[in-house]
Amino acid sequence: MTLACPCGRVDIRGKACAFTACCGRFLDHDTPAPDAEHLMRSRYSAFVLGRVDYLAASWHASTRPADLSLDPRVKWLGLEVKNHRVIDANHAEVAFVARSRVGGRGQRLVEASRFGREGGRWFYVDGDLK
Known part of the structure; x- marks a missing residue:
């Protein structure tokens, strides 16, 4: 059985992409993400899978927290990428909504x-919560 990627990416037929062919190639290998959207999706998958190692490695050193721990009560439910904007060859922005549940309460991270x-x-630098 092929596991669907937590990031929710679908192929041209609308079928869920397999984790190994999608974010797994970044999380489980030393393959760099080709752009900011792929990195953001792989970071979401890392949150879902509890991969703190990947989150730390993909977080820019200038803004990376000294202690990175995940709340085990959070259950991630889905990701929707709203916009991927390339600013120049070395800078980009990605707007997204990530849904989760904590203690039975639904939440949205925008x-x-x-x-x-x-x-x-590519590295995650920082973001503005909406």
Whole structure:
């Protein structure tokens, strides 16, 4: 059985992409994400899967928190990418909505995230919550 990618990406037929062919190639290998949207999607998948190692490695050193821990009560439910805007070759923004549930209560995280590329790799820099 092929597991669907947590990021929710679908192929041209509208079928869910497999994790191994989608975000898995970034989380489980040292393959850099080709653009900010792929990095943002793979970071969402890392949150779903509890992959703190990947979250830390893909967070820009200038803004990365010293202690990165995830709330085990959060159950991630889905991701919707609203916009991917390329600013220049090394800067981009991705707007998204991530749905979750904590203690039975539904929540929505709405953010416009900023990404930067250094040494051929994209990194999450920061974001504005809406």
